[in-house]
Amino acid sequence: MSTPSLGALDDGRPGPVAVRAVVVANRPAGAYHHLVLAVDDRTAAARPGQFAAVAVGADPDQPTPTLLRRAFSLHRATPAGPDGPTLELVVAPRGTGSTWVTRRRPGDRLDLVAPLGRPFPAPPPSTPVVLVGGGYGSAPLGWWARELRAAGHAVTVVAGAADASRLFGVDDARALADRVLVTTDDGSAGTRGRVTAVLPELLTPGTWVYACGPMAMLRAVTEVSAAHGARAWCAVEESMACGVGVCMTCVLPVRWDDGVTRMTRTCVEGPTLDGAALRWDAIGAGPGGGSAVPADCLGAPRPGGGPR
Amino acid sequence: MSTPSLGALDDGRPGPVAVRAVVVANRPAGAYHHLVLAVDDRTAAARPGQFAAVAVGADPDQPTPTLLRRAFSLHRATPAGPDGPTLELVVAPRGTGSTWVTRRRPGDRLDLVAPLGRPFPAPPPSTPVVLVGGGYGSAPLGWWARELRAAGHAVTVVAGAADASRLFGVDDARALADRVLVTTDDGSAGTRGRVTAVLPELLTPGTWVYACGPMAMLRAVTEVSAAHGARAWCAVEESMACGVGVCMTCVLPVRWDDGVTRMTRTCVEGPTLDGAALRWDAIGAGPGGGSAVPADCLGAPRPGGGPR
Amino acid sequence: MSTLSTFGSATFDPAAFDPGTSVAGLALANPVLTASGCAAAGRELGRLIDVAALGAVVTKTIMRDARSGRPTPRMAETPSGMLNSIGLQGPGIDAFLATDLPWLRRAGATTIVSVAGGDPEEFAELAGRLAGEPGVGAIEVNISCPNVANRGLVFACDPSSASAVVSAVTEAVGGRVPVLAKLSPDVTDIVAIAGAVLDAGADGLSMINTTLGMVIDVTRMRPLLAGLTGGLSGPAIRPIAVRCVWQVHAAMRAGILRPAPIVGIGGVATGRDAAELVLAGACAVQVGTATFHDPGTPARVATDLAAVLAGLGFARFADAVGHAHTVLARETEPNR
């Protein structure tokens, strides 16, 4: 892993605050809901790539019966907009919790902890950048594109999804990036196929790629990037119990700079991780469909050996 | 107990239906909230004295995290009003669940099972009737007064509470009953004192008294009624897990017509019970402040005897 | 994913799904039953749902004599659950036979009668009388009720006491109806208790009864329940129930225990919840506390469970029983 090891302790980036947000707007956006939340200054100091953890399923004045929060990438943080400091989320109704979030009405309060995780790492000056989003994974990319362009990078956005209704932020991206490509599995918008169908033509050696989307997409983007000498950063989505680095549920096997693979917390060392450092050989290969522990991982069970 | 024994199986009264009600109105009424709920015909066929069990603490579209429903007397059922069939409740925000109910907004859905329990028993023709309500206990009394007067009874209502803000339905009662007396503990409205301060003057032998309110009030009303040859019916409020007669949590010791005391389900044999049949010697005398099991109760543990 | 491929969900028609099951020879129209103590003896629920359409009604536990139960408060709500300390209130066997059983028979309900006693003799006497009665489909031996004054009477906490009760019962029943032993999760080794009751002749296992809990009434500064402790039930304990069913079914597959039907109980409120117990090894499922939330729950769970299992590609309920063990075994096959 090419980033410093103790993400939970990074200085110089906005740290989490527990805040009672108020829903300013909740608009359907294709298959998703786009929420605008009024927050405070500290929360709105968030950076692209960070996420929020939302308490779900209860009145915000009551202890929540759903113990664990739900994580959502920040679509955008606006420290001083017409509604005061705001955060925006793009939420796909999936199970109970995310569906609950998509049903909030303006005026409802939402209990959230934000910003969490590391921001996207900044590319070296004048590196060309490609941002790849799968489905709601495109949510943070417009914001990041704007910042990258302001910093002088050439920015291309690739937005892919199963179908047109599951694309997000394409219009936004058109306004904020130099170039935008769209792919859909069913061809209902843009090029028919996966994001990797259009990616190779965009990559030159040294390009930095940022990818947000399902694990299979992240893996494919990493492989295609490597094949073209580009560097891929993957924003992963692991099940998280705490979001702040204390519980060890959200781990993935990652090879660190010292060459050692560790089961690494994606909530604080991530969510954006170096694609080349992710142990794709173990990810998805675990007994329950999650990550196996690679045999060479720090502290891995020794085959046949000693009490574990 | 002077009522038939298997309340759960009574015929000829409206039985419970699970219904998704819609909040039509929610108005503060002193210390309480008065809710009007749009229901269906079967639910609105309820009779005075019955209650509703409301699922709390969750979106009605989700399995409720608060497992048990909350019971509320029906303030009124209107099979055909301007809003269609409606039920009305009067709710005091007490703990989590009742507070949640008082916060519902028009348009919100409420998952309820109603009507539950036995209606108030009808008095013999031309019996004079006194209705006594303590706090929100007055909720069902206006409705019952109207029905009793329509059936030719002379109806007096006594509404008591700790203070004026905790009185309910006094104006309503004035319109519906022959006479209305008000008492408050602090004298902020009506006569200073308890309902029993004004009750004796209203009682003649043969009067039927219906009392709804805290247990201490029910007991006092029963004693005063007995002393004046009147018959007291008490609507009790015991903790209820099921409300439909299957769990045995809601019991009180009651002497039945056969002279035998049984731990008796107040959800189906009640909630209105013959005050003279309630074993006041055991009620409140239990180890946890609830009801003890009287030694002569059917199946009571034999002192020192056999395995229980 | 390989485990799913053998069951392409498109190839099966939910309407063609066969929900029938049997518990130690007792045929059930569907696998969803009421749980003892959560449906009385069926009559009250009969006002709300068709009890004949349930897999079976499991009655509130019956004892020899009438029993008042405990003082109140008898219940405390807890996060996603509740404590109860009813204390086996009931009218006694004579009243049950005179009133409740005839009603259940008339209603056409498949009936499993739960019994308890203070000693093995009382259990045996009750079981013996019931086994000869028409309309009694099976007997569930409640050796695990935590609401007894003497915790030593929770026979299911000790293999030899559990065995003594079950032996006495199976002898008295003499094979006339199946005997299910209801186990407590409050033991160090539930497989050992299951083994003891199976060795003693139980035809099947019902698992789990409530787990012992307590709530302190902070305002009164004493236990909230008059009976101090109570049995914890509801969705909160579902993971414990699934684990117990899994462990015992695994021990049967491994040959450590004699194979026998397991009736899964604990925290079931939806068809998916029931499916967890079934995939873990239960050939029938009881719905208890969730009935208090909605009296229609047992009927709804039956419909939803069929839909869930048909959606997973099962044509017959029986094929789903314990299937998670099969999936797991395939994963670890050497030539996978």
Next chain:
Amino acid sequence: MSTLSTFGSATFDPAAFDPGTSVAGLALANPVLTASGCAAAGRELGRLIDVAALGAVVTKTIMRDARSGRPTPRMAETPSGMLNSIGLQGPGIDAFLATDLPWLRRAGATTIVSVAGGDPEEFAELAGRLAGEPGVGAIEVNISCPNVANRGLVFACDPSSASAVVSAVTEAVGGRVPVLAKLSPDVTDIVAIAGAVLDAGADGLSMINTTLGMVIDVTRMRPLLAGLTGGLSGPAIRPIAVRCVWQVHAAMRAGILRPAPIVGIGGVATGRDAAELVLAGACAVQVGTATFHDPGTPARVATDLAAVLAGLGFARFADAVGHAHTVLARETEPNR
């Protein structure tokens, strides 16, 4: 009501409430601690709250060697709770001493270090090394982690294994710091296990660790957790924790067990929840899973617990410990 009258809440000033407590000689500024595995080694929480203001930080369990923990998924949400099967992931004792302990010392945190091993020797080695380190306030011996491949290694499920570990640890520690034994609720008789570890020299008890549970992933038709079973924690299990603390504290009052401090753990999310454990007999309380919901929970619980107890009329935290037993004893006094 008589029980309340001795404590007219009007007569006490919450600000004058003394929250101090001590656990087997370790003085704590307040009775609310983090729970092992729910606060790592304090550093991450230190970004959010002042760890020096906590009663103590209880570290994630440390083992001799670095340990990867289990494959993922490692957690499953359950009604009002969760399952975890982290599998004691950690860097090993050397890294802990090099990095984490110095940080805790610098931060001014009162620190209790949790340790585990594959055998009594590993436990003893770890405890022996830690006892000599400045900044280690006490050692919590985790003999109850359900996330070990071999269930036989849950030492707390067997009195003699539990005793062997605790004897080895107390000998190695030699009285330099207090030793707390952390117990599992998954036993038939927790009083017997408590007795065994107290006899083996434990200075106090931490109760409870998680209870073993399982969730089946219905879609995949296999256990959701890679490790199959996991430990159930959170509000769902609070009634079990209160019951365990109650039983063990009652046994101490009855003279069946030697009196010793009990640290209550399980499902605490509010000051009232903590008060339940305290009134049941806990002289300190740990907050685990609720920290995941809100990292500020341990600090908030401390404030709220003080308010609750002051509101009940207690002037000092110490007076509230086990007070529900006193209330109950008064009720049953013959001349009541």
